[in-house]
Amino acid sequence: MKPQVLQLNPILVPAVNDQLASLYxxxxxxxxxxxxxxxxxxxxEVDAVVxxxxxxxxxxxxxxxxxxxxxxxxxxxxxxVDLTYCRERGLPVTATLGALTEDVADLAIGLLIAACxxxxxxxxxxxxxxxxxxxxPSAIPLARRFSGMRVGIVGMGRVGRAVAxxxxxxxxxxxxxxxxAMDDVAHEFVPALADLARGSDALVLCAAADKAxxxxxxxxxxxxxxxxxxxxxxxxxxxxEPDLTAALAAGRIAGAGLDVFVDEPRVPEALRQSDRSxxxxxxxxxxxxxxxxxxxxxxxxxxxxxxxxxxxxxLTT
Numbered sequence: 139m140k141p142q143v144l145q146l147n148p149i150l151v152p153a154v155n156d157q158l159a160s161l162y163x164x165x166x167x168x169x170x171x172x173x174x175x176x177x178x179x180x181x182x183e184v185d186a187v188v189x190x191x192x193x194x195x196x197x198x199x200x201x202x203x204x205x206x207x208x209x210x211x212x213x214x215x216x217x218x219v220d221l222t223y224c225r226e227r228g229l230p231v232t233a234t235l236g237a238l239t240e241d242v243a244d245l246a247i248g249l250l251i252a253a254c255x256x257x258x259x260x261x262x263x264x265x266x267x268x269x270x271x272x273x274x275p276s277a278i279p280l281a282r283r284f285s286g287m288r289v290g291i292v293g294m295g296r297v298g299r300a301v302a303x304x305x306x307x308x309x310x311x312x313x314x315x316x317x318x319a320m321d322d323v324a325h326e327f328v329p330a331l332a333d334l335a336r337g338s339d340a341l342v343l344c345a346a347a348d349k350a351x352x353x354x355x356x357x358x359x360x361x362x363x364x365x366x367x368x369x370x371x372x373x374x375x376x377x378x379e380p381d382l383t384a385a386l387a388a389g390r391i392a393g394a395g396l397d398v399f400v401d402e403p404r405v406p407e408a409l410r411q412s413d414r415s416x417x418x419x420x421x422x423x424x425x426x427x428x429x430x431x432x433x434x435x436x437x438x439x440x441x442x443x444x445x446x447x448x449x450x451x452x453l454t455t
Contacts, residue, residue: 139163140161140162140163141161141162141163141185141186141440141444142162142163142165142180142183142184142185142186143158143162143163143164143165143184143185143186143187143188143440144165144167144184144186144187144188144203145158145164145165145166145167145168145187145188145189146167146168146187146188146189146190146193146195147168147188147189147190147193147212148166148168149188149212149429149433149436150429151426151429151430151433153430153433154429154430154433154434154436154437157433157437158188158437161437161440161441162185162186162440165180165184177199177202177203178202181202181203181204182202182203182204182205183205184203184205184206185205185206185207185208185443185444186206186207186208186209186210186440186443186444187203187206187208187209187210188210188212188436188440189209189210189211189212189219190211190212190213190215191211191212191213191214191215191216191217191218191233192213192215192218192402193218194211194215194216194217194218194219195209195218195219196220197220197223200220200223200224200227200229206229207229207230207443207444208229208230208231208232208439208440208442208443208444208449208452209224209229209230209231209232210232210436210439210440210443210449211231211232211233211234211436212234212432212433212436213233213234213238213423213432214233214234214235214238214346215233215346215373216231216233216453217349219231221453221454224454225454225455228455229454229455230439230443230448230449230452230453230454230455231452231453231454232435232436232439232449232451232452232453233451233453234431234432234435234436234451235296235451236296237423237428237431237432237435238297238422238423238428238432239296239297239300240300240428241422241423241424241425241427241428242297242300242344242371242422242423243297243300243301243303243304244304245371245397245418245421245422246297246301246304246342246344246369246371246395246422247301247304247305247308248395249369249371249395249396249397249416249418250284250340250342250367250369250395251284252395252416253367253369253392253393253394253395253414253415253416254281254282254283254284254287254340254367254393255281255282255284256278256279256281257416258416259278259413260278263277263278282365282367282392284308284310285308285309285310286308286309286310286311287305287308287310287339287340288310288311288313288337288338288339288340289301289302289305289310289311289312289313289338289339289340289342290312290313290314290315290328290334290335290337290338290340290341290342291312291313291314291315291325291342291344292314292315292316292331292334292341292342292343292344292345292353292372292376293314293315293316293343293344293345293346293347293372294314294316294320294323294325294344295316295344295345295346297344297371297372298314298316298342298344298345299323301342301344302314302323302325305342312325312326313325313326313327313328313334313337313338314326314327314328314334315327315328315329315330315331315334316345331353331354331358332357332358332361333361335358335359335361335362335366336361336362336363338362338366339365339366339367340366340367340368340369341354341358341362341366341367341368341369342369342370342371343368343369343370343371343372343373343376343377344371344372345372345373345376346372346373347372347373347376350373350375350376351375351376352375352376352377352378353376354368354370354376354377354378354381354382355378355381356378356381356384356385359381359382359385359390359391360385360390362391363390363391364389364390364391364392365392366391366392367391367392367393367394367395368382368391368393368394368395368396369394369395369396370394370395370396370397370398371397371398371422372398373398374396374398374399374400374401374402375400377396377400379399379400379406379409380406382394382409383406383408383409383412386408386409386412386414386415387408387412389414391414392414393414393415393416394409394414394415394416395415395416395417395418396409396415396416396417396418397417397418397419397420397421397422398420399420402420403419403420405417435451438450438451439451439452
């Protein structure tokens with residue numbers, strides 16, 4: 139009998155699904171009508187779980203999977219998994235760390251350029267036929283230059299460093315904040331987030347910071363100021379969304395580029411309606427290249443665990 143894999147989230151790359159199906163007996167839990175009944179009947183047979191960073195897996199479900207050898211997260215978020223329990227149980231939890239870095243950094247810069255140059259508003263202006271009605275150059279407000287902006291990065295991990303490399307290529311001075319200064323980073327470390335915001339034209343959130351919440355609030359946004367831009371490609375809950383919507387509406391910051399939100403997929407109406415916001419649907423890693431690489435890492439983690447080996451990407455064992 140093939141090893142049993144419980145898949146909690148769909149994988150969008152057909153080749154990865156084909157490999158899963160050829161190697162394992164895959165149970166698509168997200169398509170199961172009575173999930174609790176399925177767990178009671180089949181939970182003891184499951185060898186591996188595939189899930190996403192947002193979905194994770196509850197401790198209650200883990201306790202119903204006594205044979206489980208690995209939880210393979212198709213993403214980088216681990217806050218929806220009880221890592222302490224998994225460590226106590228000796229259960230490997232893997233994530234696709236590193237696979238997303240380049241795409242997430244690309245989107246961060248893309249969001250910042252789009253916000254600074256009003257690309258989405260300009261696109262609508264042309265598509266709606268307004269250019270023909272209002273051909274005068276003054277019909278579209280002047281935008282803001284990105285090159286040379288002072289960029290503050292929150293979280294100098296893999297993504298933060300990749301963002302810094304890209305921003306530096308545009309002649310942007312870089313400063314950052316994190317839990318501590320990084321000895322191998324040449325950019326200036328700023329211990330206090332408020333000080334970083336105050337000295338930045340753009341604040342880019344890259345920190346995993348699974349336990350942090352609402353660290354970018356009204357005070358930080360006021361420190362960023364009316365010519366400052368906020369970009370978030372990290373965690374939605376790092377931003378106090380009511381404070382952000384109020385700051386955008388009042389012009390207390392110049393704009394925001396957001397790929398993540400507090401209560402996805404529900405995005406506050408005020409953000410959706412704001413001319414100062416540039417929005418994406420949590421798609422920073424949504425390229426064929428990255429999703430294929432993530433899928434392969436999931437496949438590798440399952441294969442290693444089923445073979446009795448410690449998965450190379452394990453975060454808990």
